[in-house]
Amino acid sequence: MTKQRLSVVVTRRLPEAVETRLGELFDVVLRPDAEQMPRAELLAAVKSADVLVSTLNDRIDAEVFEAAGKRLKLIANYGAGYDHIDVEQANKHGIMVTNTPGVVTEDTADMTMALILAVTRRIPDGLSQMQRGKWEGWSPNAMLGGRVGGRKLGILGMGRIGQAVARRAKAFGMEVHYHNRNPLHPEIEARHGATYWESLDQMLARMDVLSINCPHTPSTFHLVNARRLKLMKPDAVIVNTSRGEVIDETALVQALKDGAIAGAGLDVYEGGEEMGAELRNLKNVVMLPHMGSATVEGRIEMGEKVILNIKHVEDGHKPPDLVLPQIS
Numbered sequence: 001m002t003k004q005r006l007s008v009v010v011t012r013r014l015p016e017a018v019e020t021r022l023g024e025l026f027d028v029v030l031r032p033d034a035e036q037m038p039r040a041e042l043l044a045a046v047k048s049a050d051v052l053v054s055t056l057n058d059r060i061d062a063e064v065f066e067a068a069g070k071r072l073k074l075i076a077n078y079g080a081g082y083d084h085i086d087v088e089q090a091n092k093h094g095i096m097v098t099n100t101p102g103v104v105t106e107d108t109a110d111m112t113m114a115l116i117l118a119v120t121r122r123i124p125d126g127l128s129q130m131q132r133g134k135w136e137g138w139s140p141n142a143m144l145g146g147r148v149g150g151r152k153l154g155i156l157g158m159g160r161i162g163q164a165v166a167r168r169a170k171a172f173g174m175e176v177h178y179h180n181r182n183p184l185h186p187e188i189e190a191r192h193g194a195t196y197w198e199s200l201d202q203m204l205a206r207m208d209v210l211s212i213n214c215p216h217t218p219s220t221f222h223l224v225n226a227r228r229l230k231l232m233k234p235d236a237v238i239v240n241t242s243r244g245e246v247i248d249e250t251a252l253v254q255a256l257k258d259g260a261i262a263g264a265g266l267d268v269y270e271g272g273e274e275m276g277a278e279l280r281n282l283k284n285v286v287m288l289p290h291m292g293s294a295t296v297e298g299r300i301e302m303g304e305k306v307i308l309n310i311k312h313v314e315d316g317h318k319p320p321d322l323v324l325p326q327i328s
Contacts, residue, residue, distance in 0.1 A: 006050040006314050007071070011037040011058050014078065015296070018303025025307065026051075026314075043067040051076055051310050060085040065093045074313050076306045079293075080104055081243065082323055083216050096313065097323040100305040102160060104293035108241050109164035111292040112211055113172070115239045115265030116153075118286045120209075121145040146235075149173030154207035156200070156223070157214025157242065158184055165211055166192040179203050205231045209239065216243035226251035229260060237263040241292040244270040253278050256285060267292045 008026040010019070013034050022028045029045070031037060036057050037045070046052055046068040053076045054060055060075055065086070075085060077099045090097050118124060122145040129135050129143070153169045155162045155178040163184075166176045176194040183189070183196040197203035200223070204210065210232070214220050224238070224247045232238075238261060240247060249270040255261050263284040269275035279285060293299070309319035 006310065007048060008051045008053060008076075008310060009045040009049040010053040011042060011045075012055045012078070014053075014303055015299050017300055018307070021303070021307055022053075026310065046072055050074070051313070053078055053306055053310075054085065055079060056081060056084055058084060060090075062086055062089045065089045065095065068093065068095065074098065074310065074319070076309050076319075077323075078302055078306050081215065083243070085323075087323060096319065098306075098309040098319045098321040099323055100302045101321060103301045103305060104298050105160045105164050107295045107298045108161050108292040109168055111267060111288070112161075112165045112213070112239055112241045113168045115241065115267065115286060115288070116169075116209055116211070116237070117148065119237045119239065119263045119265040119284075120148055120151075124286050151175070151208035152177060152206060153209045153211060154178065154197075154203045155194075155211050155213055156246075157212065158194070159213065161242070162211070162213040163188070163192060165213060166194055174209070177203055177207060201228065201231055204228055205233070207236060208233065209237050212238070212240040212242045212246050214242060214246060216245045220246050222246070222248040224248065224252075226254070229255040232261050234259060235262045237261065237265065239265040241267045244268040244272070244275075249276065249279065253282070256282050 005027040008022060008028045010022065010028065010030050013031050019030055042058065043064065046064055048069055048071065050071050051074045052072065055078050072095055075090060075095060075097045077085060077097065080099050080101050080103065082097060082099050085097055087097055122143055126143055149172060151174050153174045153176055155165055155176065158178040158180045162178060166178070169176050170193050176192055177197060178194050179197045179200045184194070189196065212224070226248060229251055247270065252264065253276065256264060265286040267288045267290055280287065305321060309321050312319040
């Protein structure tokens with residue numbers, strides 16, 4: 001007797017190689033276009049699906065779990081972050097949640113260093129000058145930025161990505177400092193040449209560059225607020241490739257306008273794609289459209305992890321990237 005294939009609904013277009021493999025293994029429903037699945041379709045889809053493959057744009061909340069049919073076993077999130085999923089409600093309904101940890105580590109760390117260099121060396125200013133045909137030739141005082149080597153880098157959140165940033169920063173000759181809930185093992189600190197600060201306030205007051213690499217949780221919401229921004233040096237810069245909610249964006253705009261800090265490099269925003277016009281108009285900000293994990297290799301590896309998690313559930317096993325324990 002042929003085993004019935006799992007019904008898998010995907011809320012957003014994925015790389016072609018991933019979609020092809022999903023179609024080979026499961027009874028998959030793919031999006032017909034690049035747009036996000038509308039809310040009404042999402043609520044209808046979970047009524048008959050075994051697995052929902054979600055992305056960070058989907059709000060997987062109590063309403064979704066209430067609408068889900070008895071078949072729904074798994075939310076297989078395409079991405080490492082899962083703060084858009086109400087994991088408490090998933091637990092209540094006995095639905096497993098998985099993510100794709102570790103895949104975007106190196107790509108996000110690369111983008112962090114790219115933003116540090118872009119802000120300190122004024123790369124967007126130079127690019128704009130060339131594209132507008134305004135370059136008048138080399139001059140001793142033209143387009144002066146700052147040297148990266150020797151600067152103090154403070155990493156807020158020393159997990160996988162924070163440590164990958166530390167490795168890169170050390171190679172650039174930066175002094176690596178970090179704040180975490182707990183200090184790393186001394187051997188790991190020594191490997192990165194990293195200094196632990198128990199007090200975030202004290203670290204911020206001494207850093208030349210702050211890199212945000214912690215997740216968004218209730219305890220990290222607006223962790224970098226107006227008070228803490230005032231502690232930073234006026235020539236310091238902030239780079240955020242983690243979650244926009246960690247920074248109070250209104251306070252950041254004001255600090256940048258007032259010259260309380262020198263600049264910022266941002267790949268994520270508190271309001272998602274609805275970032276404020278004031279932020280866009282600031283000349284001391286480098287803004288990217290959430291590109292930290294945007295590599296072909298990384299996105300395919302994310303898909304492979306999603307498939308692996310679904311296969312484990314199909315075979316009756318615990319998925320390797322389980323966010324919630326299976327309810328017995």
